[in-house]
Every structure is written in C-alpha cells, then in structure tokens.
Amino acid sequence: MTTTQDSLLKFEIPEIIFGQGALSQVGQCARRLGGEHILLVTDPGIQKAVWVDAAIRYFDEEGLRYSVFDDVVTNPRTFQVEHGAQLYHQDNCDVIVALGGGSPMDVAKGVAILVTNHGRIQDYVGCNLITQPIPPLLCVPTTAGTGSDVSQFSVIADTQRKVKMTILSRAIMADISLIDPVLLTTKSEELIAATGMDALTHAIEAYVSSLSWPLTDPHAIHAIQLVFKHLEKAARSKDIDAFEGMAIASLEAGIAFSNAILGAVHALAHPLGGIYDLHHGLANAILLPVVVRENMEHAPEKFAKIANAMGAETRGVPTKEAAEQVPEKIEGLISALGLPRRLSQVGVQETDIPLLAKQAAEDLCMQTNPHCYIAEEIESMYIQAL
Amino acid sequence: MTTTQDSLLKFEIPEIIFGQGALSQVGQCARRLGGEHILLVTDPGIQKAVWVDAAIRYFDEEGLRYSVFDDVVTNPRTFQVEHGAQLYHQDNCDVIVALGGGSPMDVAKGVAILVTNHGRIQDYVGCNLITQPIPPLLCVPTTAGTGSDVSQFSVIADTQRKVKMTILSRAIMADISLIDPVLLTTKSEELIAATGMDALTHAIEAYVSSLSWPLTDPHAIHAIQLVFKHLEKAARSKDIDAFEGMAIASLEAGIAFSNAILGAVHALAHPLGGIYDLHHGLANAILLPVVVRENMEHAPEKFAKIANAMGAETRGVPTKEAAEQVPEKIEGLISALGLPRRLSQVGVQETDIPLLAKQAAEDLCMQTNPHCYIAEEIESMYIQAL
Numbered sequence: 084m085t086t087t088q089d090s091l092l093k094f095e096i097p098e099i100i101f102g103q104g105a106l107s108q109v110g111q112c113a114r115r116l117g118g119e120h121i122l123l124v125t126d127p128g129i130q131k132a133v134w135v136d137a138a139i140r141y142f143d144e145e146g147l148r149y150s151v152f153d154d155v156v157t158n159p160r161t162f163q164v165e166h167g168a169q170l171y172h173q174d175n176c177d178v179i180v181a182l183g184g185g186s187p188m189d190v191a192k193g194v195a196i197l198v199t200n201h202g203r204i205q206d207y208v209g210c211n212l213i214t215q216p217i218p219p220l221l222c223v224p225t226t227a228g229t230g231s232d233v234s235q236f237s238v239i240a241d242t243q244r245k246v247k248m249t250i251l252s253r254a255i256m257a258d259i260s261l262i263d264p265v266l267l268t269t270k271s272e273e274l275i276a277a278t279g280m281d282a283l284t285h286a287i288e289a290y291v292s293s294l295s296w297p298l299t300d301p302h303a304i305h306a307i308q309l310v311f312k313h314l315e316k317a318a319r320s321k322d323i324d325a326f327e328g329m330a331i332a333s334l335e336a337g338i339a340f341s342n343a344i345l346g347a348v349h350a351l352a353h354p355l356g357g358i359y360d361l362h363h364g365l366a367n368a369i370l371l372p373v374v375v376r377e378n379m380e381h382a383p384e385k386f387a388k389i390a391n392a393m394g395a396e397t398r399g400v401p402t403k404e405a406a407e408q409v410p411e412k413i414e415g416l417i418s419a420l421g422l423p424r425r426l427s428q429v430g431v432q433e434t435d436i437p438l439l440a441k442q443a444a445e446d447l448c449m450q451t452n453p454h455c456y457i458a459e460e461i462e463s464m465y466i467q468a469l
Numbered sequence: 470m471t472t473t474q475d476s477l478l479k480f481e482i483p484e485i486i487f488g489q490g491a492l493s494q495v496g497q498c499a500r501r502l503g504g505e506h507i508l509l510v511t512d513p514g515i516q517k518a519v520w521v522d523a524a525i526r527y528f529d530e531e532g533l534r535y536s537v538f539d540d541v542v543t544n545p546r547t548f549q550v551e552h553g554a555q556l557y558h559q560d561n562c563d564v565i566v567a568l569g570g571g572s573p574m575d576v577a578k579g580v581a582i583l584v585t586n587h588g589r590i591q592d593y594v595g596c597n598l599i600t601q602p603i604p605p606l607l608c609v610p611t612t613a614g615t616g617s618d619v620s621q622f623s624v625i626a627d628t629q630r631k632v633k634m635t636i637l638s639r640a641i642m643a644d645i646s647l648i649d650p651v652l653l654t655t656k657s658e659e660l661i662a663a664t665g666m667d668a669l670t671h672a673i674e675a676y677v678s679s680l681s682w683p684l685t686d687p688h689a690i691h692a693i694q695l696v697f698k699h700l701e702k703a704a705r706s707k708d709i710d711a712f713e714g715m716a717i718a719s720l721e722a723g724i725a726f727s728n729a730i731l732g733a734v735h736a737l738a739h740p741l742g743g744i745y746d747l748h749h750g751l752a753n754a755i756l757l758p759v760v761v762r763e764n765m766e767h768a769p770e771k772f773a774k775i776a777n778a779m780g781a782e783t784r785g786v787p788t789k790e791a792a793e794q795v796p797e798k799i800e801g802l803i804s805a806l807g808l809p810r811r812l813s814q815v816g817v818q819e820t821d822i823p824l825l826a827k828q829a830a831e832d833l834c835m836q837t838n839p840h841c842y843i844a845e846e847i848e849s850m851y852i853q854a855l
Contacts, residue, residue, distance in 0.1 A: 084713060086650075088490025098481040098639075099684065104474025253484075264472075297695075297717045298485070301687030309683075327470060331683045 084296065094298045094342045096233050097222075097257045099334065103327065105263035109138050109180065109223060110145035112259050116219035118178030120148040122171045124191040125182045126155040129225055132269035138182055138223070150174040152194075158240045158247065158356045158363070159186045164193035164204045171198045171218075178219045181257075184278065185229030185238075185363065188222050192237035192255040195220050204239055205248065210447065213254040222257040225266040227317070227329035228278030228364055230285055230337025232260040240357055247357040249447045256341075264323065264330040272318045276420040277364030279314040279329055282306060282336045283413070284367040287375070287389060288346035289339035291382045292451040299343040306336035307392040311412070315419050347456060348374045350446035351464060354439040361429055368422050369429070372410040373468045377460070379406045381453035426468045436465045470682065480684045480728045482619050483608075483643045485720065489713065491649035495524050495566065495609060496531035498645050502605035504564030506534040508557045510577040511568045512541040515611055518655035524568055524609070536560040538580075544626045544633065544742045544749070545572045550579035550590045557584050557604075564605045567643075570664065571615030571624075571749065574608050578623035578641040581606050590625055591634065596833065599640040608643040611652040613703070613715035614664025614750055616671055616723025618646040626743055633743040635833045642727075650709065650716040658704045662806040663750030665700040665715055668692060668722040669799070670753040673761070673775060674732035675725035677768045678837040685729040692722035693778040697798070701805050733842060734760045736832035737850060740825040747815055754808050755815070758796040759854045763846070765792045767839035812854045822851045 086092060100108060113121050121142055125135050130153055142149045152167045167190055171179070181191030193204050195217035200207065207213055222232035231237070237250045267275070283306075289295060290303035313328030351374065352366035379386045386406035391397040395408040414424070423429055431439075440461040449455055456464070472478060486494060499507050507528055511521050516539055528535045538553045553576055557565070567577035579590050581603035586593065593599055608618035617623070623636045653661070672692035675685055699714030737760065738752035765772050772792035777783040781794040800810070809815055817825075826847040835841055842850070 084717075085710060086488030086490075086713065088488070088493055091486055091488035091491050091494070094482075094485040094487070096480075096482065098479070100477055100479055101682075101684075102472030102474070102477040104472075105477050107474055108477070296487075297691060298487075298721070301691050301721075302684075305683065305687050324471060327472065331470075335684070335687075 110141035167194035168197035184226035188231035228281035234341035280368035281364035346452035496527035553580035570612035574617035614667035620727035666754035667750035732838035
C-alpha cells in the first residue's frame, strides 16, 4: 500500500455497545446524548414484537419524554421522512432513537438531516452535501444485516420518480450503536436469511472495493467467516449464539462498507427496490453470485481470500480456481436458506431491464466496484439473474 | 461467545485520517474541531525534526493562532501537565493538538483533563474518574507504537513518589487521529525498534486479554502480522512502505488495546518507567518473552494463533507446541533489532525487585491479563528478565 496526500484514507465509526440485554441501556444512552424528549423512529412490526414497549420502559426509568413515529415501511419513502421531521419539531424533540432494521434507521437519518438542514431530503442525495450537524442519534438495530447503525449511508425511495436515492455523508453517522442480539429473535426465517445475505454482500463488496484498506479488510473477512458459520443456524433454529454471531457479522460488515463503500451488487439492487419495492437483502442475494462472476477477473487474489473465508479449500489451489469457488459457495448458502434464486421469481420483468440498468450505471456504489460497468454490461447481468 | 447484560462489550475509536502527507490536514482538522487558538503539545525532538514548523505553517494557512508547549520528556511528569494547563488558560486556547510520540500525547490528554476538570492530575488516576468533557483533541503521532492517539489511556509519572500513574477513561479519547507515516522517517533506529516492540506488546496483550472480542481480535492479529513483516525493515532501512506498514500496525494495535485493555507486560513495565525512567517500549520488549512464557498455559489456543500470525508453522502442530514458538519468535525479532535483552543491561537492580513487584501487582493492566499474578510470581518474572 502506498498512500499520498491526494489519497488519504479515512475511518470512522460510532461508539458501539454490544451484548445480550444491551437494550436496557437505551434510556441511559439517550440521556447521555443530552436527551429530554426522544423521537423514537420504528415500524409497526417492532411495535408488535414488544421491543417498542421495552424501549419506552427504559425511557420512563430515566424520566425521559418520548414521541413514537412508526410510519415506516420497507424501502422507506420521502414523505415518511418529512412526517418524522414534522413530529420532531412539533413535540420539541432533542434526540433521535432508531429502533428497527435498515428502514427505520434510514428514515431516522433522513429526519435528522431535515430537522437541522431544512429543505427536502432530495437536496442531500449524493456525497457529503450535509452542512449542519444532525441532532444526537442512537441506533438500535433489530435485524442483522443492514449495518445502517454504523454506516454513513441512508437510502430513501422517491416513490414519484420510482428511484432509491443514496445519501452518503459522515454527518449522518450515529453517535451510538446499541446492539442487542436478543432483538433478532422475533424475526421470521425469511427475513433473517435475507438480511443475513445483505451482511454478506456488504462484506464482499467492501473487501473488493477500490477504497478498501487494512482497517476495513479484517472486518470484511471476519464478517464473511461469521455469515458462513452462523446464518443458516440463526435462520433455521433461532439459536441465540448464532444470532450473536450474525449480530457481529452485520456490525463488522457495516464497519467495513461504511468506510470502504460498496460496489456493483448494490448499484444493481437499488433500482429493484425503487421500481419493484423488492426487499433489499433479497435483491442482493439474487444478484450477488452473478456480479461476483463478472467481478472475479478484476480482483482474483481478493476473491481467492474470500473463498478461504467462506471455508473453501484454497491451499495449493491456483488463484483463479480458488476465486471461482466464491459464487458456488454463495449459491449453496442461498439454496440452504431457501431463498429465491432468480429475479423472475420475484416479479422482475425483462422489459424493465434497460431502465434498471440505466439507474444502476449512475448509482454511487458503482464508483468503488473493482470495475466500472457500462449500461450494456449491466443489462447482461440482470438477464443472467432473471 | 455469550454476552449478558452484565458483560456488555464496548468499542470506541476516534475518527482516523491516514496517509503520507496527512499532516497537511492538521490546520483544517483543528479548524473543524472549532479551533481559533491551538495549544500545540510537542517535545524538543519534534521541534528539531521540523515537524513543529510544518504544523505551524498549516495553522497559519487556516488563520489559526497557536501556543507551543514543548516541555515534555519521556515518561512525562505531573508538573509538565500542570504547566501545559496553565499555558492553555493563559493564552485562551480552545483546541489541543498533540504532535509527537506517546509522551506529548499523554501530556496533552493530562492537560485536557485539568483544563475542564480542575484539581490535580493525580485525582484522575484509575478508571472513569473524569466527569467533565475535555476540549477538542487532535493527535498526530510521530512514532509507530504508542497507540495513544486512538486510546483511552494516559500514563503520567509522579516523580515524587516515583510511580507511573495510569488514567483510563473514554473521556480522554482524541476526536481525530491524523496519522502521517512520513513523520516516522526522522526517528533513530533504536527508537523505531523500541516503539515497534511497544506496538507488538499492545497487540499480543489485547489479543489474550479477558476483554478481547471479535471487534478487537482481527486488529490485534493483523498488527502482529504487520510488525513481523515491517519492523526490522523500518528500523534498518527507513523504507517508507515499511513505515506505512508500521503506522498501520501501531494504529490497529492501539484500536485493539484501547478497547480490550492490556496485561501483565504493561503491569510490569510501568514501574520500570517510574523508578528507572526506562523507555516504555524497551521495557516492554525485555519483559514480553518472559511474561508470554508464563501466560501461555492460561491461553494456549490464543498463543497458537499468535504464533501463526508471526509466521510460525502451526498447521498440524499441537496447540501447546505452536504456542511455544511465540516467545522464540519475539526473542528472534528483538535480537534482529539489536535491542538489549536483559533488565540488568539497562540498569535494573535486583534489590529493587520487591518494590517493582509490589507496584506491578497493583497496576490496572494486571486485571485483564489471562491470569492475575501475585507479587511473588511477579518477582520471579523480573528475576527471569534480569
């Protein structure tokens, strides 16, 4: 590695508190961030799973007031961000707590942007366009995959234009990520599988990213090891140690991708969220083996190391052959999890592919992929995944 | 791994900016932290090496005022911390920049404590006794080893009582660590070697610590790999890529030990700094193989993994035998670096050993060692190292 003044490397993550029972710290942490009146951003599923009640109990114990905003769906929408910001102002909130998967956390970041930077959330799409510090933000993830609790990303869907918009800025990193593996136990097998595949995609894309470096690499590799060790067991048997392993996998993959950024899988997955409202983890899972097969020749040594992390035999195996085991291992895991393998199974139409490819080619995440694909090449990848 | 509410794991590091030429960002970073008048804490050696002039030029470019405090020595003293705090108040400073090795950085943290918490620095010795936030702190390390730029530690010598006092608190973590490998090029071969051995000690102690976890382990292991790859070359040939490797080793070892804490080597090294004013890295280097031989039986699997990271052949080797290669590898590296191997070579007297052992037994770092040694056992280790 040789850095220069023009290629300085950066690394930043929130304060992390991790462990079974960590949710009990949510009130104290919100208080420590200066909170008097919390905006709790969550979704109806979390409400039903009683985690909202639990969080509120811990707010009560600290004498904190709170307003609950749970109008959040998968692939969250611009208007939800606006409504959340209205509630924040109306109730004089001072700290935001996100309790949920990627959607509530991304909405919480969007709300945080609007309450101090004003304007429309669309104004902040792109890199580093946020000028004012956001209010204190505490994230409590309830899925293992998104990594939004430690990342500099927020992805919001513009339903009018049917596009998913990526906001990337150090300014939207949470102050604290409070990770409690027990919260994972109330999710469905399919959601555990899909979000776990999201974590795997983050780790692989961060590891082969053009911005990866020694501070992100060990986390990416370890996350890959953990997914192959724990994901199937977590999804099938809801074993708490497997959930703890997946919580760490999600965390480490999040640390890696927030600092090394992502790649072509995410570039191709985002339009599927915008146009079909497809679950992000599922979109990644279907696209991952296809994109890896294209990417392999652009970073064969790295894919050989990924193969090793996945448990493939790589000693004495030529680099190219070692790398070729990666998509096979991924396909094996997807089959074991019982997830769909083709885009056609989840409603994607061949006629939409030119539009999907156009959006994917312009996606921010394409810039750090080991190779920058043009629209024609992207169309071919969508067709392979169809 | 199984966590509980009573054993939550924590992880926190500063924002990191890394690369050759990173010093050029020091003015902008100080400005971003809200600085108008900087207290620059450094030492005469850094002054002579022109890095102070360079930093001042970058302050000037940003229109920042500054006061230079360079009354800092190895194993820095309580009165130096007090003088720095007086200068901070006298000149109405608002941001502290530490430019140097462990000593200027530890003094800067001490100054930061006093200017907002008042009293004497001795009042804050121990764990989490700092109640008021410190002023913004930016660290620019000029050695590769200390890790103080990313750690929650400050170690200050009380010259009256001849003890080194350990202050451990999340409150004294820097806001930004700005790491420029070019700054390492003006150090002597011996200092590069000794500080590099400090990094190795941090990595090993963090990896076997009772508080180590998956977020600290990969950094500890990678730091060990990097030290064995780069340290000898950095010391002998002052190769810039080797310095870059050592800068990352120091950073990753720092991230690991700040969050997993240390062990018996540091517990035994601190009294040698307090009583003999021995360089901390050198003290660690001499003690490391002796303590490792005692520690091995308490964490054989971990030491086997350390052996592997050091480049020893461990495949098919029984765990105990693999672990036994660790002290041999360390001794080989110390010999290659031309550092002294015995405490008697650096002036330690056998008659002082009971006093040294008494202090070591009470040292904070002993608490996270894989085994807690009593004074008699510690005396025996000092004698083995004599």
